[in-house]
Amino acid sequence: MALNQEDKKKIIQKINKISNLALSVVIVEFKKISVNTINKLRKEAFNNNVFINITRNTLLKLAFQNTEFECLNAVLQGSILIAFSMKHPGTAVRILKKYEELSNNNFKIIHASFEGKLLSKEEIIQLALMPTYEESIMRFMFTIQEASIGKFVRILHAIYHQKKIVAI
Missing domain, CATH: 1.20.5 (Single alpha-helices involved in coiled-coils or other helix-helix interfaces)
Known part of the structure; x- marks a missing residue:
């Protein structure tokens, strides 16, 4: 469904507001994931104060401007799911790690940001263990x-x- 200009502005404002409140952000590349799996993921995330969104990369880039997650703009490519940790920085990584282990390379954590820094794979694991x-x-x-x-x-x-x- 095509979005009009007003809808795009609302999405950008919403994500910008969330990114200003979030402690960390995790980006997941996903392919061939069932709707039921995504719904389970959203429910678990909601119960753990994690906001999950699937949005166009261009809208995310605009929403991340002047936030501490602006470092992610360079890596936003392809079909991605984005998760914002609102209460504890490692919550989103923990939840997504479980789903990554269950899927057969169809669900893969590719990037994360914490305190304005793009994290390496090792740092993402440390964030999950925090x-x-x-x-x-x-x-x-x-x-x-x-x-x-x-x-x-x-x-x-x-x-x-x-x-x-x-x-x-």
């Missing part, structure tokens, strides 16, 4: 728990061995 706030708190609590309880157990173990040696 812990969320809740995960960070859980790790910290586990570390504190392990340090305090672990030390207590080691002290008890040392006392036990000391008494065992004295008893012999």
Whole structure:
């Protein structure tokens, strides 16, 4: 369906507004993906505060002007799906990585941007592995728990061995 000038302006404004609020952007190349798969992806993304869009590259280039994702303009080519992480920078990559593993090279993460920088493949993986706030708190609590309880157990173990040696 052909878009008139007014519709194109609305799309550009919407994506520009989202890109100004987003923490990171992931670009996926897709081919022969079923509508059901895309709908599942959109639902999961929506539940995780990730905005997904399939838009013409020329409209994306216009929408990215004067945003931190302007670095993506050089790599916007072909049939792409774009995902904006709104709450945590790694959420979009995590979700898309699952779908990439399920498809047979029909769904491939090709680029990402975080803090105004175009990321390499290794950096995209690091972004996916970045812990969320809740995960960070859980790790910290586990570390504190392990340090305090672990030390207590080691002290008890040392006392036990000391008494065992004295008893012999």
